[in-house]
Amino acid sequence: MAYTETDKLAINTIRTLAVDATFHANSGHPGAPMGMAPVAHVLFNKFMKFNPKNPKWLNRDRFVLSNGHGCMLQYALLHLYGYELSIDDLKAFRSVDSITPGHPEAHDTPGIEVTTGPLGQGVSNAVGLAIAQAHTAAVFNKPGYDVVDNYTYTFLGDGCLMEGVSSEACSLAGHLQLGNLIAVWDDNHITIDGDTNQAFTEDVLKRYEAYGWHTETVEDGDDDLAGIEAAIKKCQAVKNKPSLIKLRTTIGFGSKQQGTHGVHGSPLKADDIKQLKQKFGFNPEQSFAVPQEVYELCHKASAEGAAKEAEWNELFAKYAEEYKSEAADLVRRQTGDLPEGWEKNLPVYTPADDAVASRKLSEIVINKVFDAIPELIGGSADLTGSNLTRWKGAIDFQPPATGLGTYAGRYIRFGVREHGMGAILNGMAAYGTILPYGGTFLNFVSYAAGAVRLSALSQHRVIWVATHDSIGLGEDGPTHQPIETLAHFRALPNCMVWRPADGNENSAAYYVALTSKHTPSIIALSRQNLPQLEGSTLDKAAKGGYVLHEQEKADITLVSTGSEVCICIDAVKELAEKHNLKARVVSMPCFEVFDAQPKDYRLSVFPDGIPSLSVEVMSTMGWEKYTHEQFGLNRFGASGAYKDVYKKFEFTPEGITKRAVATVNFWKDVPNIRSPINRAFEQLI
Amino acid sequence: MAYTETDKLAINTIRTLAVDATFHANSGHPGAPMGMAPVAHVLFNKFMKFNPKNPKWLNRDRFVLSNGHGCMLQYALLHLYGYELSIDDLKAFRSVDSITPGHPEAHDTPGIEVTTGPLGQGVSNAVGLAIAQAHTAAVFNKPGYDVVDNYTYTFLGDGCLMEGVSSEACSLAGHLQLGNLIAVWDDNHITIDGDTNQAFTEDVLKRYEAYGWHTETVEDGDDDLAGIEAAIKKCQAVKNKPSLIKLRTTIGFGSKQQGTHGVHGSPLKADDIKQLKQKFGFNPEQSFAVPQEVYELCHKASAEGAAKEAEWNELFAKYAEEYKSEAADLVRRQTGDLPEGWEKNLPVYTPADDAVASRKLSEIVINKVFDAIPELIGGSADLTGSNLTRWKGAIDFQPPATGLGTYAGRYIRFGVREHGMGAILNGMAAYGTILPYGGTFLNFVSYAAGAVRLSALSQHRVIWVATHDSIGLGEDGPTHQPIETLAHFRALPNCMVWRPADGNENSAAYYVALTSKHTPSIIALSRQNLPQLEGSTLDKAAKGGYVLHEQEKADITLVSTGSEVCICIDAVKELAEKHNLKARVVSMPCFEVFDAQPKDYRLSVFPDGIPSLSVEVMSTMGWEKYTHEQFGLNRFGASGAYKDVYKKFEFTPEGITKRAVATVNFWKDVPNIRSPINRAFEQLI
Ligand SMILES: [Ca+2]
């Protein structure tokens, strides 16, 4: 396709908008948008399939700006193509409460697919989006009905390539032969520290070929629009490999400082902007100017996109006639609602039932609901047999050519790649048709902290099946025993951390996790067996915390989670028999959910007048919010049989009793003990 | 060199010890030790330079078992070669308080260089050890005196190769041309989930070649001892590249289940052990048997190692005559003590001094002490200009061939590789001659959580220069603004988290961090300017928390850290003028250090009878331990100019005053308010 002066003008409009917005905000990154404007123009104008009037159209092509600091590129494109993002929004770039924050945030801005900025995440999300596309296509497409055939495009910089999370995700993408994934590497030879030769001299294309990717090179990414177009076409033609295009660009193209890190992270100076606008044929006195012919060029592409959506809507209407239940399922999935009645599959337990490890309880739930929730797709970071994340008879999500599964398969072998898995889960959730989960040991969810944080910030429904949740894992020892982990993720906003004590609580954890459309969950599960408790129910546990064992005129409230709740129950007997003390027991499987309950309810669980003691075999941090005293483990654990380790640290009925007695004695002189639920003022949440 | 039957016997002894120990413990991983016994034997018997009687000899070769779950391999070797690790210790494998825990822990066991098990860490530590070796050699070796020329060897499995942390570290190792680093990949085609073809089909050697590594392949790692020896020799001969040997092995060699994941993570069955011992010519009725000739073969190598150390001691004695100060410096460094008088370089401030961002205060300290502390070596994950981690005139640590620096250079360009940097810092600290630091944004220390955890567990003196420590970074927005980060690392045992409020506190943070030989530190530093406070001193701040502003008959104690302390000082005026309330102010730069002070001191800071309010612009989690009420941010931040963001969330004198008044009112009915410092019982730390 021939490129005209209008194309060049459109490219330079993107550049001047990026220059003006960063200058106006006195903050931001002009260099990447200026360097990547040509490929962005070619991609959006000639390839991308989208309708700005319906940014959520299912079969749209996905675009992910992995080098999210260059977001003025994306905001400029969204504006030019007619998304709900005005020139005033561009002027509000990087100001409080704007829809144009310093890095792209999916929940704030129409047309942004995933929240990026933390390097390496975006391209890994793109792998997740491509997995979701391949799976959705395999499940729903029918002869003559390619209802899902979109591409996932992603731009990334050197930083994204250096981050380990992208190495993990891209190695898996190669294994999975994700042909609809096309990545463009902004090879500008510049990082924040200066020239990439200071720290990044590997042969990137060779590495990606080693992963099983197809690669292309465009030597002149500043001017060779036809070359860019040809490279993308070649990548589209390769159906069984993801593709990486190495695009040589000049960072800050047009600036007097182009090609240096001086244009990376600071606005251009006024005189530089002046010369740049003159060079590009813009009025140097005008800011945020968009020539009419540029709008027209972009809107034409948008209109074509809208027409494609209309065409697709027709196709889908016919599909819905022929494949009624599939169509209904696909429509339902996009609402985030689960199939009606799915929750009837959740198991309910009585104290007569066997003691079972909560990781096993989790496996039972997965086995019971996988049929009822077809969008549930998950896997493990190479700990399937330990995490118990795979249901009986599951088919693996694998390229058919491997003979190991199909793209319609719902069980993913992530490999030993926790961080990559976390970022991929985010991408899968963002696609809109999948409810993803991933398994690893609780301790190694920390490897994925960067991705979990973005699950929470971006409001993705992602579930971590986090087994081996304490020193109770025993022999593997302190390298594998979480201490700080629950505190870490409890402190993360919009992240539910569950630690169920038995079967009913585990069903509650899954119920809330699966139905919370905008919140990720980490379900911490034991390696060791736990008895089914008297007094637990799904409904009570779904409140996050509840009175498991009530007692009139109690001397103390014991509060606990997971595997320590049953030890507290034993301590109640010991306290009564040996110390004539009455104890009530609160089980607290999820702080975040409990905090959302009305205050009277919370006060009924932690009433005034009674001292309270928390019991949890890890950091006490955070428990002071609910209890007067805390029994925990503010040190690393130990390697040994789990019962020996619990004994070493006194997590026994006797050890709890000792501390409960100390608590009662310590607080007996205080009249009208206040429940910590009472607070002087409300928190900012 | 010819291999005899005794070599085979030694190899099979390693295998049977691993089989017996895991069987005896009823837990553990026999497969990897059995598969890697041949290469371990060749390496330890023919190559490794070490003296078991002095495991800390400076110029020993370093060995790192990156696939730490195979630690019975290492424990068996340590025993056979005469380290302080007895057969009884092997029998105590994986039991409480043994020196043979489920994964190797450096501080527990003589001869273990670094704590491994969390996958990908060990090989990345090895990169750090090799950097330390290259640097120490460049600084101390003289013509005729190669006082430091050791190799670093590491074994790793598929899991280590899949983890992103190793991708980061190994890409940098290639760039740095670390010729003395030799890695052996146990290519056994097996992971926990089964065959590696399920998730790991990349071309590993091609990837490592892309990183700039030399590669070798040994097709028969089970039997071809000469081939293994030849491969290691070839790698030794390549002086300007790290090397990776692909070693095809059979996991669980000798077991009836060899070559399957059935031997990966569970002990062998009794009948399997019987047939294996018979096949290997061992008495099937005996356990933990070591043939005398095996001891002799191994002890001979150890004696040769001891002789090499004796030779080296002579060399070093001569070196000490000729290069007196260098020798003294090298000896001192290994004690962990800093050069006498170094602390005189720490800057002291008065309120008359300029307001300065604490990241800038950190830069000032680095500039003042780099000369006095020659072992201080650091860098940044590609944020040098933002972290301000580089002193004026620093020389980069680079391969001389690049022309960008030398191996004697002390500034490291880590690239955008936070997790790799963290693991490399651990390896550098473990070498014994270096005090390493690394810079990134506080929010991205979380990317390195897996490595930071091991710094703490392994007691490495590692310093994180963690700038842009709050919503105060402003425009970059919520993707970059830490909320949960301080809580996370405060909950991690043996990890100091500092957040200095001004210049004197920053000097205190560095003083304690640099002199704490067995504890890592994270120093959280502001992007924005902070005034020099009235009342701060290095000595007071070095207690972790202190009364910055005292007040007779105070109505409230305000407690804060970092950039919020000065806002609290302003709130004191506001409280006095508008509400007639007297407030004292406590500055609390480091929880961990404060907690270690005597109780009366802590009570003098948080006395009974006065309600207290904490003020910190992130998660309130953890503050309930010290204060009655908490003002924080239990949600994500916002993108905007930092003053606008602070205002949005009411972190202003007015916002603090409002909550202080509420606190005073809420607590005024409670007689004899107890300080939260009073506790019913002591914590397990
Ligand atoms: Ca770049």
Ligand SMILES: [Ca+2]
């Ligand atoms: Ca393996």
